[in-house]
Structure formats: C-alpha cells, structure tokens
Amino acid sequence: MDSVEKGAATSVSNPRGRPSRGRPPKLQRNSRGGQGRGVEKPPHLAALILARGGSKGIPLKNIKHLAGVPLIGWVLRAALDSGVFQSVWVSTDHDEIENVAKQFGAQVHRRSSETSKDSSTSLDAIIEFLSYHNEVDIVGNIQATSPCLHPSDLQKVAEMIREEGYDSVFSVVRRHQFRWSEIQKGVREVTEPLNLNPAKRPRRQDWDGELYENGSFYFAKRHLIEMGYLQGGKMAYYEMRAEHSVDIDVDIDWPIAEQRVLRYGYFGKEKLKEIKLLVCNIDGCLTNGHIYVSGDQKEIISYDIKDAIGISLLKKSGIEVRLISERACSKQTLSSLKLDCKMEVNVPDKLAVVDEWRKEMGLCWNEVAYLGNEVSDEECLKKVGLSGVPADACSTAQKAVGYICKSNGGRGALREFAEHIFLLMEKVINSCQK
Numbered sequence: 001m002d003s004v005e006k007g008a009a010t011s012v013s014n015p016r017g018r019p020s021r022g023r024p025p026k027l028q029r030n031s032r033g034g035q036g037r038g039v040e041k042p043p044h045l046a047a048l049i050l051a052r053g054g055s056k057g058i059p060l061k062n063i064k065h066l067a068g069v070p071l072i073g074w075v076l077r078a079a080l081d082s083g084v085f086q087s088v089w090v091s092t093d094h095d096e097i098e099n100v101a102k103q104f105g106a107q108v109h110r111r112s113s114e115t116s117k118d119s120s121t122s123l124d125a126i127i128e129f130l131s132y133h134n135e136v137d138i139v140g141n142i143q144a145t146s147p148c149l150h151p152s153d154l155q156k157v158a159e160m161i162r163e164e165g166y167d168s169v170f171s172v173v174r175r176h177q178f179r180w181s182e183i184q185k186g187v188r189e190v191t192e193p194l195n196l197n198p199a200k201r202p203r204r205q206d207w208d209g210e211l212y213e214n215g216s217f218y219f220a221k222r223h224l225i226e227m228g229y230l231q232g233g234k235m236a237y238y239e240m241r242a243e244h245s246v247d248i249d250v251d252i253d254w255p256i257a258e259q260r261v262l263r264y265g266y267f268g269k270e271k272l273k274e275i276k277l278l279v280c281n282i283d284g285c286l287t288n289g290h291i292y293v294s295g296d297q298k299e300i301i302s303y304d305i306k307d308a309i310g311i312s313l314l315k316k317s318g319i320e321v322r323l324i325s326e327r328a329c330s331k332q333t334l335s336s337l338k339l340d341c342k343m344e345v346n347v348p349d350k351l352a353v354v355d356e357w358r359k360e361m362g363l364c365w366n367e368v369a370y371l372g373n374e375v376s377d378e379e380c381l382k383k384v385g386l387s388g389v390p391a392d393a394c395s396t397a398q399k400a401v402g403y404i405c406k407s408n409g410g411r412g413a414l415r416e417f418a419e420h421i422f423l424l425m426e427k428v429i430n431s432c433q434k
Contacts, residue, residue, distance in 0.1 A: 043137035043138055043162065043221075044086045044087070044135050044136050044137045045086055045136075045139075045140060045161070045162070046087045046088070046136045046138070046139055046140065047079040047089065047140045047142055047154075048089045048090075048091060048129055048139050048140065049075055049079070049089070049090045049101075049143075050090075050091050050122055050125050050126075051063075051090055051091065051092045051094075051144050052092065052093055052094070053093055053094025053096070053097060053116075054093075054116070058254075060094070060097070061145075061248070062092075062097055062145075063100045064254075065404055066147055066248075066254065066258055066261060067147075067258045067261045067262050067265065067403075068402070068403030068405065068420060069402065069404070070100045070104075071144060071145065072097070072100060073100065074146075074147035074148075074149070074266070075142050075146060075149050076088065076101065076105070076106050077104065077266060077268060078149045078150055078151050078153075078154060079106075079140075079142060079154060080105055080106070081151045081266075081268065082155050083151070084154055084158035085154075089107050089108070089129065090106045090108050090109070091108075091109045091125050091126075091128075092108065092110070093111050093112075093113070093116040103399050109132065109133075111128060112128060114128075122141065123225070123230060126139055126230075127225060127226065130222060130225060130226065136222065137221065138219065138220070139219070139222070140158070140217060141217060141219070141220075141230070142154075142216070142217045143216050143217060143247070145215075145247055146214075146215070146216040146217070146245075146246060146247060146248075147246060147248070147257065148243065148246045148261060148265050149216055149244065150266045153171070153216075153238065156238065157238050160236060165234060166234050167224055167232065167233030167234045168221065168224055168230065168232055168235045168236075169218075169219045169235070169238055170217065170218045170230075170235075170237055171213070171214050171216040171217050171218075171237070171238050171240050171245075172211040172212060172213055172237045173212055173242055174208075174209045174239060174242065175210060175212050175242075176207060177209075177210070178193070178201075179193075179194040180192065181193075181194055195210065211237065211239065214240060214245045214247060215247055216247070218231065221233070243264045246260050246261070246264075262420075263427060267402070267424075268402070270385065273364070274425055275319055275367060275385065275421050275425060276319060276320065276363050276367045276368070277319065277320045277321075277322065277357065277358065277361055277363055277367065277368045277369070278319055278320070278368075278370070278371065278418075279323075279324055279354050279357070279368065279369070279370045279371070279380070280322070280324070280371045281323075281325065281373055281374065281377055282324065282325040282345070283325055283327055283373075283374075284374060284392075285371050285389075285409045285410075285413060285414060286303055286307060286323060286414060287301045287302060288408065288411060290302070299329070304410055304411055304414075306415040307412060307413070307415050308339060309415060310414045310415030310418035310419075311341065311418075315340075317422070317425075319421070320361065321339075323339075323341050323342070323343035323344075324343065324344050324345075325343075325346070326347050326350065326374075329345040350372075350376055350377060351379040351383065354368065354370065354384075365383055366384075366385030367385060368384040368385055368386075369384055369385065369387070370384040370386075370388070371387075371390075371417050372387070372393070372397055373389050373394065373397050374397060375396045377389075377400075386402065386403070386421065386424065387403065388402070388403040388405060388420065389401050389403075389404055389405065389413075390405050390407060390408050390409035390411075390413035391404065391407060391413070392408040403417065405417055405420075
C-alpha cells in the first residue's frame with residue numbers, strides 16, 4: 001500500500017552542488033488573477049518530462065519502443081490521464097522526440113544547446129523551462145524512464161502539494177537490502193554492517209526495510225526551483241509500490257522491462273477486456289503489401305508462416321480472426337492460403353464492416369482488436385479496445401494505435417500482435433482473480 005511521510009524539512013538538498021543556503025522561505029500564496037474579484041486563481045501545475053536526444057547507452061532511448069509504445073509515451077499517458085496538470089510538457093532538443101510528444105498530446109519546449117549537454121543537470125533544464133513560462137507555479141518533473149507510473153500516484157502527489165501545503169514531494173521505493181561498508185583496494189580493513197546486526201539478522205517480514213529515491217518524479221514549487229532546489233521547504237516523500245518502481249536506466253534491461261510493463265503498466269482509462277475478435281488488414285499486415293502477377297494475369301501474394309501460426313493460436317484460444325481489405329483481392333488466392341478465416345474484400349468503409357461483425361458476435365468495442373497499417377484503418381484503430389500496426393505502417397496509422405510491432409507487415413507482425421494479445425489477456429485474467 002502507498003504511504004507518505006509528512007513533515008517539514010530542516011535542511012535542503014542542493015542538486016547544483018552550491019553551498020547550502022539554509023531552509024528556503026515559505027511560499028507566498030499565489031493570488032494572480034484573483035485580485036479585485038475575491039477569487040484566487042489555482043496554482044498552475046505543469047508536468048515536465050526531460051528528454052534529450054543524446055543517450056550514451058541506447059540511441060534515442062526516450063522514444064525507443066517498449067512493449068509497443070515509445071518509452072516516453074508511458075509517462076505521458078499517465079500524466080495526461082491523471083487530470084491534475086494544467087499543462088503537460090516535454091523538454092527536448094530533438095525533432096523525432098518532439099513529434100512523438102505531440103502525437104501523445106503533450107506540448108513541447110525546445111531546450112537550448114546549453115541545457116542539452118552531457119554535463120547539463122535536470123535542474124538547469126527545469127530553470128530554463130520556467131524562464132519561458134511565467135504562468136507555471138509548480139513543476140512535476142517526471143522521469144521518462146519510469147514506464148510503470150500510474151495516474152493515481154500523480155493525483156495523490158498533486159493533492160499533497162495543493163491541499164496539504166507541501167513545497168516539494170519526491171518518489172521513493174521501499175527496499176529490503178542489507179548494506180555494508182565499502183573497502184578500498186589496498187586498504188587492510190574489514191567491512192562493517194551499516195543497517196543490520198549480523199548476530200540478529202532479521203527475516204524480511206520482520207523488517208520494515210529502508211526508503212530509497214527511485215527518481216520517478218520530483219514535484220517542487222517555483223520559488224524553490226529558482227533558488228536552485230528540487231527538494232526543500234516543507235518536504236515529503238511519496239512511497240510508490242515496488243512493482244511500479246521501474247527505472248530503465250539502472251534497474252533492468254529492455255526485455256525484462258517489457259515484461260514488467262505488460263504486467264504492471266498503465267494502459268489507459270478504459271479497462272482492459274478479454275479480446276474475442278481480431279480483425280486484420282490483408283495488404284501490409286497479413287502480407288508485406290507486394291503483389292506479383294503471373295504470366296496468365298493471376299495475382300500472387302506471399303505471407304509468413306509465423307503469422308499463419310499466430311492465427312491458429314488465436315483461434316485455439318477462442319479468439320475469432322477475420323480479414324479485411326479495401327482492395328478487390330482475389331478470394332481464390334486468399335482461400336488457397338488455407339487460413340480458414342472469414343474475409344471481406346473491396347471494402348470502402350472498413351469501420352462499418354467491423355461494426356457489423358461486432359454486433360453479429362454480440363461484442364462491445366473493447367472486446368475487439370484490430371491490426372492495420374493504412375490511412376483507411378485509422379478509424380478502426382481508434383475505435384477498438386486493442387489496436388496495433390506493423391513497424392512499417394504509415395505514420396497516420398502509427399499515431400492512432402496503442403501497440404507498434406517490431407516486425408514488418410507480412411514478416412511476423414501478426415504473430416507478434418497475437419503474443420501481445422495473449423500477454424494482455426493474462427493481465428485481464430489476473431485482475432479478475434484478485
């Protein structure tokens with residue numbers, strides 16, 4: 001269960017390494033917009049995600065796909081859906097990151113070259129952001145590399161700042177780790193326990209553990225930040241659940257992070273439901289979109305056997321699979337694939353056909369999944385409960401989905417999307433059993 005330590009600080013941490021200036025002054029109540037009318041304007045709380053283009057470890061890590069979503073997209077979704085921010089910003093120096101941020105609904109602050117260096121601190125970038133945005137009273141600095149962040153965490157912290165009067169709140173996680181003093185090489189000393197008595201070594205369940213900053217977020221009022229502090233004044237921590245405390249930078253590698261996100265991540269306001277129908281666009285999803293014509297003018301297409309296996313696995317698990325195309329494909333050619341799927345071709349309005357199939361099966365939209373790749377798939381992708389596109393889908397389709405495959409169309413994308421469906425269905429089943 002989340003818990004919060006509430007209390008004022010007697011000293012402040014100084015991220016910039018300056019001599020401590022003591023405790024910052026108390027915040028003066030913001031009355032902008034309320035003078036003369038007796039109505040006080042609520043303080044402007046802005047979410048700010050710092051996302052430089054440069055990364056020494058993984059190039060453009062902040063927009064690398066994690067479980068089918070750009071890494072930064074996970075925290076942007078949580079911030080926007082929390083409903084507590086007057087504005088949500090991404091501070092970046094890179095065009096591709098800017099495009100992804102806008103795709104998810106965030107505003108973009110283009111940071112200067114001075115605050116984009118490897119030596120630049122987070123505080124430098126936040127102070128620069130504030131210098132351009134006088135309307136902001138409180139900054140919620142959210143780490144882009146914390147993909148298991150949930151809106152509920154941000155809502156509780158916003159309440160602490162706005163209602164309980166804290167000047168700064170930061171995230172922590174509880175760990176049960178015994179610490180020992182470090183011995184330098186060449187020094188003839190013995191290590192000493194730092195937080196336990198080896199003669200009375202406690203069991204995990206008998207020890208409360210210790211709190212560590214997990215870097216997921218730092219909320220601070222403007223006056224603190226402008227003085228060079230992210231933590232100070234009346235200060236408190238917010239304890240996050242251990243399973244939600246994932247830091248891609250230090251904790252785990254990418255494949256393990258994907259499994260954690262699929263199990264504990266936040267997938268949006270709509271509650272996940274069990275998928276009963278998958279509709280797949282034929283050209284560019286089931287196939288690679290290439291069409292070959294034989295000497296006798298017969299159409300020839302190719303597909304990946306992995307995708308055929310994916311269809312078989314979906315059907316065995318009780319999920320109906322249907323195929324659709326806006327093109328007048330040869331049904332005879334498609335039938336020769338022996339996929340045993342109902343299909344509709346030469347479809348001018350895909351959404352209408354999918355809606356008809358949905359009603360025929362007695363399903364709600366959240367029980368339908370759709371794999372598409374073209375502009376003509378956009379409405380279906382936005383409407384269904386679970387949407388996906390191959391890696392080489394058009395930009396319009398990519399902007400409309402919740403999952404972007406690593407595989408291209410006709411090269412395993414359908415099988416990959418099937419695996420994604422299975423993982424999410426396991427999440428649905430586990431949540432129903434709790």
